[in-house]
Amino acid sequence: MDAIMALCKRRGFIYQASEIYGGINGFWDYGPLGAQLKKNLRDAWWQDMIMNPAWGKRGPDGEKVRCVPLETCIIQHPKVWEASGHVAGFNDPMVQCTEEGCNKLFRADHLDAMLKESEWVRSLHDAVGPTAHGGKELLDTIAKWGSKSGKKLAPNLLIVRNFKFAMQQLEREYSFGNFTFSDVRYLAGAVAGLSVHQVSSGVKPCPVCGGMLSEPRQFNLMFDTITGAVRDPANKVYLRPETAQGIFVQFKNVVDTTRVRIPFGIGNTGRSFRNEVTPRNFTFRSREFEQAELEFFCHPDESHAWYKFWRDFRMEWWKSIGLAGENLILREHDKDELSHYSVGTSDVEYRFPFTAPGFGELEGIAHRGNYDLTQHQTHSKAKMEYFDTTRGETLPNGGKKGERYIPHCIEPAAGLDRGALALICEAYTVDPSRPSPEFLKLHPRVAPIKAAIFPLMDKDGLPEIAEKLADELFAKFGRSGFIEHDAKQNIGKRYARMDEAGCPYCFTIDADTVKDQTVTVRDRDTGSQQRIAIDKVSGFLLEKLGG
RNA sequence: GAGGGCGUAGCUCAGUGGUAGAGCGACACGUUGCCAACGUGUAGGUCGAGGGUUCAAGCCCCUUCGCCCUCUCCA
Numbered sequence: 001m002d003a004i005m006a007l008c009k010r011r012g013f014i015y016q017a018s019e020i021y022g023g024i025n026g027f028w029d030y031g032p033l034g035a036q037l038k039k040n041l042r043d044a045w046w047q048d049m050i051m052n053p054a055w056g057k058r059g060p061d062g063e064k065v066r067c068v069p070l071e072t073c074i075i076q077h078p079k080v081w082e083a084s085g086h087v088a089g090f091n092d093p094m095v096q097c098t099e100e101g102c103n104k105l106f107r108a109d110h111l112d113a114m115l116k117e118s119e120w121v122r123s124l125h126d127a128v129g130p131t132a133h134g135g136k137e138l139l140d141t142i143a144k145w146g147s148k149s150g151k152k153l154a155p156n157l158l159i160v161r162n163f164k165f166a167m168q169q170l171e172r173e174y175s176f177g178n179f180t181f182s183d184v185r186y187l188a189g190a191v192a193g194l195s196v197h198q199v200s201s202g203v204k205p206c207p208v209c210g211g212m213l214s215e216p217r218q219f220n221l222m223f224d225t226i227t228g229a230v231r232d233p234a235n236k237v238y239l240r241p242e243t244a245q246g247i248f249v250q251f252k253n254v255v256d257t258t259r260v261r262i263p264f265g266i267g268n269t270g271r272s273f274r275n276e277v278t279p280r281n282f283t284f285r286s287r288e289f290e291q292a293e294l295e296f297f298c299h300p301d302e303s304h305a306w307y308k309f310w311r312d313f314r315m316e317w318w319k320s321i322g323l324a325g326e327n328l329i330l331r332e333h334d335k336d337e338l339s340h341y342s343v344g345t346s347d348v349e350y351r352f353p354f355t356a357p358g359f360g361e362l363e364g365i366a367h368r369g370n371y372d373l374t375q376h377q378t379h380s381k382a383k384m385e386y387f388d389t390t391r392g393e394t395l396p397n398g399g400k401k402g403e404r405y406i407p408h409c410i411e412p413a414a415g416l417d418r419g420a421l422a423l424i425c426e427a428y429t430v431d432p433s434r435p436s437p438e439f440l441k442l443h444p445r446v447a448p449i450k451a452a453i454f455p456l457m458d459k460d461g462l463p464e465i466a467e468k469l470a471d472e473l474f475a476k477f478g479r480s481g482f483i484e485h486d487a488k489q490n491i492g493k494r495y496a497r498m499d500e501a502g503c504p505y506c507f508t509i510d511a512d513t514v515k516d517q518t519v520t521v522r523d524r525d526t527g528s529q530q531r532i533a534i535d536k537v538s539g540f541l542l543e544k545l546g547g
Numbered sequence: 548g549a550g551g552g553c554g555u556a557g558c559u560c561a562g563u564g565g566u567a568g569a570g571c572g573a574c575a576c577g578u579u580g581c582c583a584a585c586g587u588g589u590a591g592g593u594c595g596a597g598g599g600u601u602c603a604a605g606c607c608c609c610u611u612c613g614c615c616c617u618c619u620c621c622a
Contacts, residue, residue, distance in 0.1 A: 001615090002615085005614095006558070006559085009557095009558090010557080010558065010572095016613080016614080019613090021612090021613095023595095023612080023613045023614075024612095024613085025612090025613070025614085094548085094619070094620090096548065096549070096618095096619095097549085097618095098549095102549085102550095102618095103548085103549035103550065103618080104549085104618050104619080105548070105549075105618055105619045105620095106618085106619065107619060107620075110619085208618090214548095221620075221621090241621095241622095242622075272622080274620090274621070274622085276620070276621075277548080277619060277620060277621095278548095278618085278619075278620080280615085280616090281615095284622095285620090285621070285622090289622070290622095291622060292622095293622090347622095354615095354616095361621075361622065362622080363622070364621090364622065413622060414622070415621095415622035416622090417622085418622065419622095434582085435582045435583060436582075436583060437583095454581095456580060456581065457579095457580060488574095489583095490579080490580075490581090490582080490583085490584065491580075491581050491582060492581075492582035492583055492584070493582085493583050493584090494582090494583095495581080495582050495583085496582070496583045497583085499582095499583095508581065510580085510581075511580090520581070522581080522582085527582075529581075529582095
């Protein structure tokens with residue numbers, strides 16, 4: 001990964017944001033090649049998801065898939081985020097273990113579940129299980145566990161650290177009262193030295209070491225700022241943590257002002273912001289990032305078919321732009337992993353060098369039901385119902401009576417920065433047998449440099465021929481990427497530079513070109529060469545770039 | 548937020564208190580003319596930042612910023 005990061009900087013793909021001021025954690029800038037690579041990725045998404053959705057495939061209803069674009073604001077009305085659940089859900093209280101050498105960090109609302117899964121709690125539970133009712137016998141069992149398994153699994157439990165004191169307290173606190181050891185919270189609390197009262201009021205031991213936890217602290221996962229000329233906290237607004245809500249909020253307008261009919265999708269690309277606890281892994285977890293989200297609205301009865309449709313297509317799509325290998329997987333979420341609103345979610349995941357052998361999420365395809373539209377209808381009082389004139393019982397005149405419903409929504413939400421990073425990681429290849437061992441096998445469709453034109457020598461009229469060819473190619477392909485033109489230095493170095501930049505084809509003008517109007521085409525991935533007529537170059541490139 | 552590692556030329560790094568270094572890269576000129584080639588030369592550094600100790604700090608101490616790894620979260 002270090003080699004990839006070094007190449008990204010060396011060739012101008014990705015720089016650290018504000019680098020000359022020491023950088024700023026969780027923010028990254030794209031250099032010239034990175035900016036173009038990401039634009040190509042965004043354009044490919046726009047083309048294949050909105051302009052020609054799913055490559056013109058027919059959906060589960062047998063019709064062509066219809067989608068429209070939208071561009072909504074980063075700052076929305078604060079109530080949008082109350083309705084969406086982000087104000088509540090994105091302010092998770094965190095607790096931290098205070099024991100030296102542990103200091104683990106947990107989400108407070110996950111603690112109960114983590115305690116149940118905790119190794120030492122399970123061991124204790126197993127030991128105590130059969131004798132859970134006996135008074136003296138139970139104390140003996142716990143004491144025995146504390147001096148053996150407890151010592152090994154949870155060194156910071158009170159019963160391990162101060163056995164005598166812990167046992168005294170246990171006897172005093174837990175010999176009577178309204179609690180039961182079949183509730184692991186009390187069982188775990190007892191050996192950690194917590195009183196019944198403390199456990200009842202929510203105090204818990206560390207699931208890892210059994211030590212004391214800090215008070216819950218608020219972690220602010222949404223960035224906020226203040227609108228208006230006067231700095232008044234009453235005017236607090238948030239930077240969006242996802243683009244999706246802008247789409248839901250404008251759903252009604254899109255339906256009312258365009259001729260879309262259910263089923264259809266609304267796509268939106270743009271920046272989102274999350275104040276990540278720990279930005280990490282290069283651009284993978286950034287605090288400012290770009291999403292490409294489609295919200296696809298359909299009738300509840302068809303929602304599962306559409307969910308499968310988009311899940312499968314999104315997987316195919318990522319393959320089509322170069323993530324074709326074993327590093328790409330589709331993973332269906334387990335039931336207990338689903339968000340509170342979701343009835344089904346799968347992730348397109350890529351095996352990044354820093355996640356290997358595990359995978360990191362590129363895109364989530366979520367079946368969101370009608371959660372979001374319903375939430376906004378409740379909070380805003382605006383009707384989100386759709387009147388579907390193709391449904392309902394048939395009328396005598398042959399028309400349909402119609403049906404009102406709040407549409408269900410399938411959300412394929414891709415991370416463009418993660419996508420760009422995955423493309424780079426997948427493309428990065430090292431072959432020590434090549435003169436230029438490091439190169440990027442970028443798919444021609446996303447490659448930021450589409451072609452390079454080199455005069456073999458910087459004299460004898462060759463530069464002029466090269467320049468003319470470069471101008472021609474630029475006119476035809478310049479919208480989708482750079483056409484490089486370089487006459488300096490020996491040809492090997494120029495090829496090597498293009499290899500690192502991921503340029504798929506180099507065209508070289510030599511002395512023969514002057515005689516027979518042919519040029520050399522060099523293929524980046526194989527290094528092989530062939531001669532073609534100079535007037536066939538743009539046709540060759542058109543075919544290779546796929547339009 | 549806690550722990551660990553790191554920060555010296557564009558890049559990779561050497562430099563254990565006494566004149567700021569190497570290789571690669573960049574640039575110029577020359578030779579060669581299809582794969583990071585050769586020769587000559589040039590430019591490039593407040594040693595991440597701030598403070599302290601010392602006659603003297605890249606090196607020792609304190610603070611701070613950033614990166615990487617681990618813990619939590621996620622597109």
